[in-house]
Each structure stands twice: as structure tokens, then as C-alpha cells.
Amino acid sequence: MGQLAPAVGADGANNGYTALVAKxxxxxxxxxxxxxxAERLAQRMRANANAAITVADLSAAAHVDDRHVAAVADVGTAFGRVVGGCKQLMGAAEAMHTATGHLKAEHQAEYGAIHAAVTASRARQAAPGFYRPQ
Structure with a gap:
């Protein structure tokens, strides 16, 4: 599975204010x-589920063997389960988007003014962590 950003805590400039905002x-x-x-996938799977149900209904109306009708209906049901999974994934993605937005806003509220003051100053600043108590 790919990573958006390295999982390194003491990563110097890669964990600076602007780098974190970018992450x-x-x-x-x-x-x-x-x-x-996930929305696109859910729409496709919903269409596939509806198509499978239609085929099952038409097959039953045409007196196709019940085993075949049941198999096609099972496919439609499986597509429906995929739609349910997509909806759960959509909920998780929405929650992640919202939580990240809150985290970003909190980060900017906490450190934005400090970053602005530091970048406005011509004085050389200490390296990150310099003022951290031992």
C-alpha cells in the first residue's frame, strides 16, 4: 500500500509548517x-444489480430453469452487497476528508501566526527542536 507521506517523526523540514499543510x-x-x-463504483454496481434482477425476472417469465434464475438473482444480490460496501467506503472517505480539514484548520490556527512572524523576520531562526526542553 502506498504512502502519502513518510512515517518519520523527526524529519526536519519535511515536517515544517508548510510541509504539513501540504501533506x-x-x-x-x-x-x-x-x-x-467509490461513488462511481457504487453507481456502476447499482446498474449491474438492476440489470441482473431484470435478467432474472425475464428469465423466470421465459420459464428458464429455476437454478439459472436463482444464479442470476444471486449475482444481482452480490452486486447489491458491493453497493453497500461502497456506501461504507464513501462514509469513511467523507469522515477522513472532514477530519483532515479540521486538523488542517487547527494546525493553521495554532501555528499560522508563528509561521507568518518567522517568515517575515530577517533574523536567522533556530533549527526546529532547538528550544525543546531536554
Whole structure:
């Protein structure tokens, strides 16, 4: 499984203010993409489920062997279960998008003014972690 960002805590500039904002934005965009893809998949599977049910109904009306009608109906049911899974995935993606948005907003509220002050100053700043108590 791919990673959006390295899972390294002490990663220097890669964990600076702007880098974290970029990572949060990338995570939010990934959640949006996942939500959109899950919606498309759910629509396709819903159409497939409806088509399978229609074929099963037409087959039953044509007096096709009951085993075959049942098999086609089972396929329709399976497509329906996939739709349910897609809806769960969509809920998770939406929750991830929302949580990441809150995290990004909190990060900007907490550190945005500090970052603005540091970048506005011409004075050289200490390296990250310099003021951290031992």
C-alpha cells in the first residue's frame, strides 16, 4: 500500500509548517478522490444489480430453469452487497476528508501566526527542536 507521506517523526523540514499543510491538503485531496471513485463504483454496481434482477425476472417469465434464475438473482444480490460496501467506503472517505480539514484548520490556527512572524523576520531562526526542553 502506498504512502502519502513518510512515517518519520523527526524529519526536519519535511515536517515544517508548510510541509504539513501540504501533506494535510494531499490527504484531503486523496479522500475526495476516494469518495468520487467509490461513488462511481457504487453507481456502476447499482446498474449491474438492476440489470441482473431484470435478467432474472425475464428469465423466470421465459420459464428458464429455476437454478439459472436463482444464479442470476444471486449475482444481482452480490452486486447489491458491493453497493453497500461502497456506501461504507464513501462514509469513511467523507469522515477522513472532514477530519483532515479540521486538523488542517487547527494546525493553521495554532501555528499560522508563528509561521507568518518567522517568515517575515530577517533574523536567522533556530533549527526546529532547538528550544525543546531536554
Amino acid at each position: 494535510f491538503t494531499a490527504l484531503q485531496n486523496a479522500a475526495t478522490g476516494l469518495l468520487e471513485e
